[in-house]
Amino acid sequence: MESTPIPILRRIGLRRKNGSEAEPVPAKAQALPSQQAWLILYALMIPSTIMPLSSSMSRVALPVLRDSFAMSADVVAWTSSAFTLPYMILMPVYGRLSDGVGRRRLILGGIAIFSAGSAMAFFATNLTWLMIGRAVQGFGIAGIMPLGMAFIATIFREGERGKALGTWGSIGPLTAAIGPFFAGFLVDAWGWRAAFGPAILLGLFGLLAVKLWVPAGLSNVRPRFWRTFDWPGVLLLAGALTMGLFYLSSRPITGVDPLRDWRLLGALLLCFVAFLVWERRRPDPFVNLNLFRHRTFSFASLCASMRMFVMGGSSFLIPLYLVDIHDLSPGYLGLILTINPGAMTVMVRFGGLAADRWGSRWPVLVGLSGQALAVFLFSQLTASAHIGLVLALLALQGLSVGTMLAALHQAAMSETDEEEMGTAAGVYSMIRFVGVAIGTALAGVLLHSALERGLPVIEAYQQVYLIIGLAGLVGITTSLGLRTRKQAEGNT
Numbered sequence: 001m002e003s004t005p006i007p008i009l010r011r012i013g014l015r016r017k018n019g020s021e022a023e024p025v026p027a028k029a030q031a032l033p034s035q036q037a038w039l040i041l042y043a044l045m046i047p048s049t050i051m052p053l054s055s056s057m058s059r060v061a062l063p064v065l066r067d068s069f070a071m072s073a074d075v076v077a078w079t080s081s082a083f084t085l086p087y088m089i090l091m092p093v094y095g096r097l098s099d100g101v102g103r104r105r106l107i108l109g110g111i112a113i114f115s116a117g118s119a120m121a122f123f124a125t126n127l128t129w130l131m132i133g134r135a136v137q138g139f140g141i142a143g144i145m146p147l148g149m150a151f152i153a154t155i156f157r158e159g160e161r162g163k164a165l166g167t168w169g170s171i172g173p174l175t176a177a178i179g180p181f182f183a184g185f186l187v188d189a190w191g192w193r194a195a196f197g198p199a200i201l202l203g204l205f206g207l208l209a210v211k212l213w214v215p216a217g218l219s220n221v222r223p224r225f226w227r228t229f230d231w232p233g234v235l236l237l238a239g240a241l242t243m244g245l246f247y248l249s250s251r252p253i254t255g256v257d258p259l260r261d262w263r264l265l266g267a268l269l270l271c272f273v274a275f276l277v278w279e280r281r282r283p284d285p286f287v288n289l290n291l292f293r294h295r296t297f298s299f300a301s302l303c304a305s306m307r308m309f310v311m312g313g314s315s316f317l318i319p320l321y322l323v324d325i326h327d328l329s330p331g332y333l334g335l336i337l338t339i340n341p342g343a344m345t346v347m348v349r350f351g352g353l354a355a356d357r358w359g360s361r362w363p364v365l366v367g368l369s370g371q372a373l374a375v376f377l378f379s380q381l382t383a384s385a386h387i388g389l390v391l392a393l394l395a396l397q398g399l400s401v402g403t404m405l406a407a408l409h410q411a412a413m414s415e416t417d418e419e420e421m422g423t424a425a426g427v428y429s430m431i432r433f434v435g436v437a438i439g440t441a442l443a444g445v446l447l448h449s450a451l452e453r454g455l456p457v458i459e460a461y462q463q464v465y466l467i468i469g470l471a472g473l474v475g476i477t478t479s480l481g482l483r484t485r486k487q488a489e490g491n492t
Contacts, residue, residue: 077444095426166352184334
């Protein structure tokens with residue numbers, strides 16, 4: 001039986017400014033019919049496919065891009081980091097803006113920007129323009145995840161959010177499973193550019209879906225919010241995150257070896273300290289630091305970041321590993337890369353139901369443990385290992401990630417007030433993708449370093465997989481701080 005949404009916001013009138021019509025001002029009203037609430041959720045699932053499709057298809061193209069532009073491993077990582085960096089920086093910006101500007105208009109604007117970036121990447125004539133196109137993609141699509149989470153967390157009751165988030169979250173892994181399948185054949189036939197073409201078409205479908213089926217007036221609109229927004233806080237946080245990633249993988253940026261450019265480290269510390277001081281003094285800060293006083297939000301965010309750290313590092317490594325060790329063509333590579341997200345799709349909805357029944361701790365603990373085990377076992381595979389073992393470990397990793405996905409989303413949003421859903425979803429999503437950015441960049445740096453030291457190729461991959469897998473232990477330990485269902489009920 002479908003869940004009943006809690007009362008949400010609807011349009012009741014218009015504010016006027018300088019004689020012109022402005023965005024509808026929403027107010028509390030009767031609950032939407034269940035059918036309409038689920039229609040909104042299904043409509044939001046369409047733009048939610050854009051990021052996983054683009055990401056999964058671009059991974060298939062990584063080995064071809066590496067060979068086409070003669071890139072080292074750490075530079076190859078930047079083809080992903082160029083997308084991830086603006087993506088993670090702008091997640092909380094979209095989330096915070098949605099609390100005063102309106103979620104629907106931000107989703108529409110973001111999809112349009114992403115489509116422009118996809119076109120730039122598709123038509124790029126050199127590596128520089130490809131990187132710029134990837135960055136514009138990340139700039140546009142950064143709001144889809146937090147805004148979708150905020151919509152769903154607002155219209156479904158706490159005891160039913162796991163099911164709703166699991167349903168919504170399942171479309172990402174499903175798309176990520178389909179994307180590599182088609183990308184393999186497209187890249188095999190037409191080269192790396194073909195990996196960016198479908199994203200343009202999907203962006204157009206996403207615009208139509210949101211325009212037609214997500215009504216305006218479902219979120220608060222505050223006059224002059226743009227003018228009072230904490231733009232200095234945004235710039236300081238963006239500076240800290242950018243300097244941090246530059247410091248981690250500095251050789252392609254400044255020519256200095258990774259973790260050795262002290263100028264970047266100094267800039268990182270200066271921006272971060274200035275950000276904390278500034279935000280504490282702001283009456284309406286960009287990032288409400290009080291969110292981290294909520295135990296569950298803090299633990300869920302850290303667990304999600306570690307999950308994405310391991311996933312980001314291993315997702316970067318696996319296509320290069322399969323080409324370098326097993327000599328796969330793009331077509332076969334695309335087929336194999338469907339296994340991980342396909343297995344994830346199977347488990348996402350189950351993980352959401354399990355979180356509703358038992359709380360977040362157990363799905364997250366089981367998921368993180370399985371993920372870390374799969375990556376550790378990758379570090380033990382020899383060059384002669386049968387490809388079937390690789391397939392089994394990819395399936396184990398996908399099942400593990402799917403088990404904890406909705407549970408982490410639910411935990412992060414469980415203690416958040418409704419008026420701060422957008423802000424919380426944005427901060428949580430940013431922290432998650434900080435893990436992706438660090439994991440991807442670190443995997444590239446470690447692989448380049450190992451090969452530069454003259455290690456055999458298989459030993460270089462083994463070493464990097466081992467380090468990435470051991471990092472998963474941090475997430476496993478942190479997951480013990482999440483609450484079970486009984487503990488959560490005891491605090492209500």
